[in-house]
Amino acid sequence: MSTRPATDRDTAAPSPGFVRLGVIGCGLMGGSFALALKAAGLVQQVVGYARSPETVARARALGVIDEEASSAPMAAAGADLVLVSVPVAATGEALQAIRPQIGPGALVMDVGSTKSDVVQAARQTLADRLGQFVPAHPIAGKERAGVEHASADLYRGCQVILTPLAETDPTLVARAQALWQALGTRVRTMTPRAHDAAYAAVSHLPHLLAFAAVRALAGQPQAADFLGLAGPGFRDFTRIAASDPDVWRDILLANATELRAQIRHFRAALDSFEATLDAGDAHLLRELIAEASRIRTQWAAGAYAAAPPSSDPPCTAPPSSTSPR
Numbered sequence: 388m389s390t391r392p393a394t395d396r397d398t399a400a401p402s403p404g405f406v407r408l409g410v411i412g413c414g415l416m417g418g419s420f421a422l423a424l425k426a427a428g429l430v431q432q433v434v435g436y437a438r439s440p441e442t443v444a445r446a447r448a449l450g451v452i453d454e455e456a457s458s459a460p461m462a463a464a465g466a467d468l469v470l471v472s473v474p475v476a477a478t479g480e481a482l483q484a485i486r487p488q489i490g491p492g493a494l495v496m497d498v499g500s501t502k503s504d505v506v507q508a509a510r511q512t513l514a515d516r517l518g519q520f521v522p523a524h525p526i527a528g529k530e531r532a533g534v535e536h537a538s539a540d541l542y543r544g545c546q547v548i549l550t551p552l553a554e555t556d557p558t559l560v561a562r563a564q565a566l567w568q569a570l571g572t573r574v575r576t577m578t579p580r581a582h583d584a585a586y587a588a589v590s591h592l593p594h595l596l597a598f599a600a601v602r603a604l605a606g607q608p609q610a611a612d613f614l615g616l617a618g619p620g621f622r623d624f625t626r627i628a629a630s631d632p633d634v635w636r637d638i639l640l641a642n643a644t645e646l647r648a649q650i651r652h653f654r655a656a657l658d659s660f661e662a663t664l665d666a667g668d669a670h671l672l673r674e675l676i677a678e679a680s681r682i683r684t685q686w687a688a689g690a691y692a693a694a695p696p697s698s699d700p701p702c703t704a705p706p707s708s709t710s711p712r
């Protein structure tokens with residue numbers, strides 16, 4: 388067995404910088420990533436592709452991308468960093484399309500809100516390039532889709548979850564970590580399954596409830612009157628109901644199994660509130676509310692390892708305009 392002394396090269400931190408970024412899907416998330424890299428001086432050139440030529444032209448006009456691509460493979464060609472930032476159900480098709488253009492050593496990431504389905508799509512499409520894919524989910528965003536809402540500081544102060552595969556090149560995981568950290572994020576690594584279970588609870592169920600609450604209200608004859616009387620509680624609780632229908636259809640369907648488990652937990656909690664009301668049990672009702680209030684207050688104060696401290700307003704402070712998914 389040959390041994391050699393460690394060199395600077397072995398121990399040097401991976402560079403967070405890249406030469407050419409190819410963005411597949413220049414909407415809110417992809418556009419914000421491009422702007423963040425540019426603002427941090429971490430990329431020299433950005434080429435972008437989206438489904439409609441209008442979006443690509445808008446991204447160029449807004450300075451989000453430097454060069455327009457007329458196809459996903461064209462955006463990936465020659466890029467040492469590729470970001471796939473399309474609705475999750477479209478990720479497999481995008482990866483399939485770009486695979487022949489992924490250069491050796493290029494880092495490929497996504498930003499999808501679900502990970503088991505994305506990893507499965509990567510396994511089915513990337514073949515010999517699978518090791519270059521580092522699945523990522525930045526816990527940042529907002530309920531307004533589209534490149535016109537992209538901003539360079541969307542990710543600052545937020546968490547990013549990476550779910551590398553057993554086959555993923557550790558050097559590229561380290562580069563992905565260095566890049567996200569250079570954008571001011573805190574990086575965590577977990578399995579796709581653990582990711583999907585957690586985000587079903589803290590993101591996908593809350594979005595489903597917000598959609599359901601607005602629909603339940605809208606279905607009543609006095610809906611317009613009620614809406615005219617609504618205040619900050621309604622605003623804060625339902626903000627995420629204004630999210631993009633395509634993006635959220637894909638997320639809820641992709642994570643349906645975990646989401647159904649969370650719906651059951653929620654239904655049990657709702658039933659216990661209803662039973663307490665039926666019994667007129669003021670003491671128990673207060674206990675139920677007090678426990679929820681205490682947990683929410685502790686979470687906002689950063690008491691839980693995975694929760695961002697409240698000094699990170701872009702990701703936490705209600706009623707911010709951001710929507711961690």
Ligand code: NAP
Nearest residue numbers: 412413414415416437438439442475477500528529532533
């Ligand atoms: P967005 O603003 O609507 O951007 C989506 C982009 O993908 C657009 O450029 C769109 O092009 C393109 N696109 C849509 N369908 C496509 C298809 N079938 N093939 C190719 N391109 C397609 O959405 P977003 O909020 O950035 O979401 C992108 C990803 O980020 C999703 O996977 C979502 O789960 C994830 N994510 C979102 C948030 C959030 O808060 N928004 C947070 C975390 C993660 P056109 O404009 O031409 O339609």
